[in-house]
Amino acid sequence: MRIRRRLAPGLRRLPVRLRLTLAFSLGMAAVLAALGAFLYTRLATDLLKATDLDLRARAGVTVTSLNMREHAPLDAGQRLIDPDESFGQILTPSGAVVETTPAVSGAPMLPPRSVRSVDGPTFSTRRVRGVDDPARLLAVPVQLPGPHHDRAVLVVGAPLGDRHEALTTLTLLLLTAGPVALVVTSCAGWLLAGAALRPVERLRREAAAITVSEPGRRLTVPETGDELTRLATTLNSMLARLQEALDREHRFVDAASHELRTPLALLKAELELAGSRPRDREELAAAVQAAAAETDRLVGLAEDMLVLARTRQGRLPLRRSPVSPRRLLEEAAEAFRVRAEGAGTVIEVTAEETEVQADPVRLRQVLHNLLDNALRHSGPAGPGRITLAAARADEGLRVTVRDHGQGFPEAQLAQPPEPGRVDAGLGLSIVRTIIEGHGGTLRLENASTGGASVTLTMP
Numbered sequence: 267m268r269i270r271r272r273l274a275p276g277l278r279r280l281p282v283r284l285r286l287t288l289a290f291s292l293g294m295a296a297v298l299a300a301l302g303a304f305l306y307t308r309l310a311t312d313l314l315k316a317t318d319l320d321l322r323a324r325a326g327v328t329v330t331s332l333n334m335r336e337h338a339p340l341d342a343g344q345r346l347i348d349p350d351e352s353f354g355q356i357l358t359p360s361g362a363v364v365e366t367t368p369a370v371s372g373a374p375m376l377p378p379r380s381v382r383s384v385d386g387p388t389f390s391t392r393r394v395r396g397v398d399d400p401a402r403l404l405a406v407p408v409q410l411p412g413p414h415h416d417r418a419v420l421v422v423g424a425p426l427g428d429r430h431e432a433l434t435t436l437t438l439l440l441l442t443a444g445p446v447a448l449v450v451t452s453c454a455g456w457l458l459a460g461a462a463l464r465p466v467e468r469l470r471r472e473a474a475a476i477t478v479s480e481p482g483r484r485l486t487v488p489e490t491g492d493e494l495t496r497l498a499t500t501l502n503s504m505l506a507r508l509q510e511a512l513d514r515e516h517r518f519v520d521a522a523s524h525e526l527r528t529p530l531a532l533l534k535a536e537l538e539l540a541g542s543r544p545r546d547r548e549e550l551a552a553a554v555q556a557a558a559a560e561t562d563r564l565v566g567l568a569e570d571m572l573v574l575a576r577t578r579q580g581r582l583p584l585r586r587s588p589v590s591p592r593r594l595l596e597e598a599a600e601a602f603r604v605r606a607e608g609a610g611t612v613i614e615v616t617a618e619e620t621e622v623q624a625d626p627v628r629l630r631q632v633l634h635n636l637l638d639n640a641l642r643h644s645g646p647a648g649p650g651r652i653t654l655a656a657a658r659a660d661e662g663l664r665v666t667v668r669d670h671g672q673g674f675p676e677a678q679l680a681q682p683p684e685p686g687r688v689d690a691g692l693g694l695s696i697v698r699t700i701i702e703g704h705g706g707t708l709r710l711e712n713a714s715t716g717g718a719s720v721t722l723t724m725p
Contacts, residue, residue: 283459289483290455295448297389302440313429314402318389321404323389325422328354332408332420353401354422357381364410364418371396375421376405384419387566391426399427442585465494473501481509526564533560559605563638584625584703591656591663592617592658594626598633599654602641609641610650617656622663622724628692628700633667635693636720640669643718662706670717697722 280288356364361378373395374381380390384405394401404422410416465488472485475711484505487498540553592615599613606613633654640652655666697720698708713719 272360280394283456283463286459286462287452287456290459291448291452294451294455298444298448302444305440306433306436310429310433313432317402317424317426317429318404321389321422321424322387324354325404325406325420328420328422329406329408332411344379347383353424354420356410356420357421359417359419369396370394370423375401375403375423376419381405381419384650393438394423397423397425399425399430401425466497469494469498469501476505478512481505481512482493493681522567526567527569529560529563533557536560584628586623586625588621589624589629590619590621591628591629592663594629594633595654595656595665598630598637601634602637606652609654611641611651613637613652613654615654617654618658620656620658620663624704624724626704632697632722634702635697636667639693640671640718643669643671659723661723663723665722665724666719667722668713668719669718670715673712673718694720 353367353369355366355375356369357374357376358364359382361374361376361381363372363374366372375394376384376390384407386407388405390403390405391400394403401423402425403421406420406422408418408420410418414570423616469485476483484502485498488494536553536557540557542549545553595615595617599615603611637652637654650670652670653666653668655668657664694708694710701708701722701724704724706722709721709723711719711721
C-alpha cells in the first residue's frame with residue numbers, strides 16, 4: 267500500500283501517452299507470461315501422458331505373455347520380461363529382484379514399501395540407479411507362471427530426458443520470443459496511443475488558439491460519434507457559456523457606465539456652476555442641495571451594482587421579517603414626493619393593511635428603483651400620476667407601480683429584464699433580482715390607456 271502511494275504521484279506526472287503505453291505493456295507482459303505458462307504446462311502434461319500410454323502398452327505386452335504361460339512351469343533360463351523391453355524389472359512383494367533388464371543395474375527400481383503398496387497400475391517418477399535422467403515408472407501387480415502363482419510386481423519405465431530437453435527448448439524459446447513480442451507490442455501500443463490522442467491534441471491546440479478577441483470561435487467537432495465528439499461538443503457548449511458570460515459582463519459595464527454618466531455629469535455641472543461666479547447664500551444652498559441629490563443617486567447606483575455583483579456570486583443576503591407593504595409604499599412615496607412635485611407628478615398610494623415576510627431594506631430598494639424609473643420616463647406631456655398599489659391575491663402579495671408616461675418599448679416587453687442589459691437599465695435588473703430572491707415574479711406591461719405598469723408578486 268505504501269509503495270502504491272509513493273508511486274501514484276510519480277505516475278500521475280507522466281504523460282498520458284506514456285501511461286497508456288505502460289499499462290498496455292504491463293497487460294501484454296501478463297498475457298505473454300500466462301500464455302507461456304499455459305504452453306509449458308500443456309506440453310509437459312502431453313509429453314507425460316504420451317510416456318504413460320507407452321508404459322501401459324509395454325506393460326500390457328509383458329502381462330499378456332505371463333498370462334499365456336500361467337500353468338506352464340518356469341524353466342531355468344527362461345525370461346519373463348519381453349525380450350524387446352529395455353527398461354523393466356519383476357520384483358517380489360518383499361522387493362527382491364526376480365528378473366531385470368540389462369539397462370538397469372541389479373538394484374530394485376522400487377523400494378519394498380512401494381512394492382507392497384501396489385494393488386493396481388501405479389505411476390511414479392523417481393531416480394533409478396544406472397539411469398542418468400529421472401525415470402517415469404509404471405508398477406503393475408502380476409502372477410508368476412507355475413503351480414503356485416506367486417504374486418509379483420512388474421515395473422517398466424522410461425527415462426524422461428527427452429521430455430526434459432523438449433521443455434528446456436520451449437523455455438528458451440519463450441524467454442527469447444517473449445521479450446521480443448513484448449517490445450513489438452509496446453511499440454504498437456505507443457503508436458496506437460499516439461493515434462488515439464492525436465485528435466485530443468488537435469482540440470487542445472484549437473482551444474489554445476481561441477482568444478478574447480474572437481470569443482465566437484468554436485472547436486472542430488469530429489464526425490466519429492464517439493467520446494471525442496462528445497468532448498468537443500461539451501467544450502463548445504462551455505465556450506458558448508463563457509461567451510454568454512463575457513457578453514453579460516460587457517453589457518453590465520455598458521449599463522453601469524450609462525447609468526453613472528448622467529448623475530456624474532449633473533454633479534459636475536452643478537459644482538462648476540456654483541464656482542463660476544460669486545453667488546449668494548440661497549444659490550449656493552440650492553447648488554449644494556442639487557449636488558447632494560445627485561450624490562444620493564450615485565450611492566443608490568453603487569448599492570444596485572453591489573446587489574448585482576453579490577447575486578452573480580450566488581449570495582444575495584435577505585433578512586426577512588414581518589413587513590407592512592402599505593407602510594413601505596407610503597415611505598417610498600414620501601421619499602420621492604419633492605422630486606415628483608418638481609416634475610408635476612402626483613404619487614398616489616392604494617394599499618391594503620397586510621403583512622408579508624420579506625427584507626424591508628431590499629423591498630425599499632425595489633420601490634425606489636421603480637419610482638425612479640417611472641419619474642425618469644414619465645415624458646414631457648405635462649402633469650402626470652404614478653399609482654402605487656398593494657393587495658392580496660391568490661398567488662400572494664401583489665404590488666403594482668403604474669405611470670402615465672411613454673410606456674415600455676416592445677422589444678423590452680418581449681425580453682425580460684436581465685442584469686446588465688442597457689435597454690432595461692440597472693433598475694429593473696435589480697428589481698427582478700430582489701423579487702426572484704424572495705421567490706416572486708416580475709411582469710412588465712403597457713396599459714391600454716398609456717403608460718407602463720410593473721407588477722410584483724411575492725408569496
